[in-house]
Amino acid sequence: MSEHSISASRVIDAPADAIFEVLTLPSRHQQIDGSGTVVSGDDQRIQQVGQVFVMNMNGEHMGGDYVMENTVSGYDENKLLAWRPKPQGAELEGWEWIWELEPQGPGQTLVTETYSWEHATPEAKKAVSFPLFEDRALEQSLERLAAAVSEK
Structure with missing residues (x-):
């Protein structure tokens, strides 16, 4: 863990394109979320930087149900996917989720998930005690x- 981020990595027995296919479909994020906060997501596939996708969330830190608007901040097909979340109706922003994929040979990919609050606004840092999630949440996501x- 650095001062402003946490990361976890794991080799997954699948090619990068199969992993990227899951990551770029927000409707599957509830299935992979290790934090337990994602309820559901858009059915539209993530395809480019600047795209906004919506996630329905639930967490005590936000008082229950809330909607998160995510702006794609990094996109390199089968290599990188990153987004910056912002709760609808709140001026809390500046943190980022980053997924990096690195092929390790036939049918294996090293996947690194990073949760960074390096650019979190002062308002976000006041409202949210970073890191909001422990390393274990990232490990569970992986x-x-x-x-x-594996189930496709």
């Missing part, structure tokens, strides 16, 4: 991603 990719 476990769940491996399971989701």
Whole structure:
């Protein structure tokens, strides 16, 4: 863990394109979410930087149900997917989720998930105690991603 981010990595027995296919479909994020906060997501596939996708969320830190608007901040097909979340109706922003995929040979990919609050606004840092999630939540996301990719 750095001062402004946490990361977890895992080799998944699947090619990068199969993993990227799961990651770029927000409707599958509830299936892979290790934090337990994602309820559902858009059915539209993520395809480019600047695209906005919506996730329905639930967490005590936000008082229950809320909607998160996510702006894609990084996109390199089968290599990188990143987005910056912003709760609808709140001036809390500046953190980022980053997924990096690195082929490790036939049918294996090293996947690294990073949760960064390096650019979180002062308002966000005041409202949210970063890191909001522990390393274990990222490890669980990677476990769940491996399971989701294997079941297609």
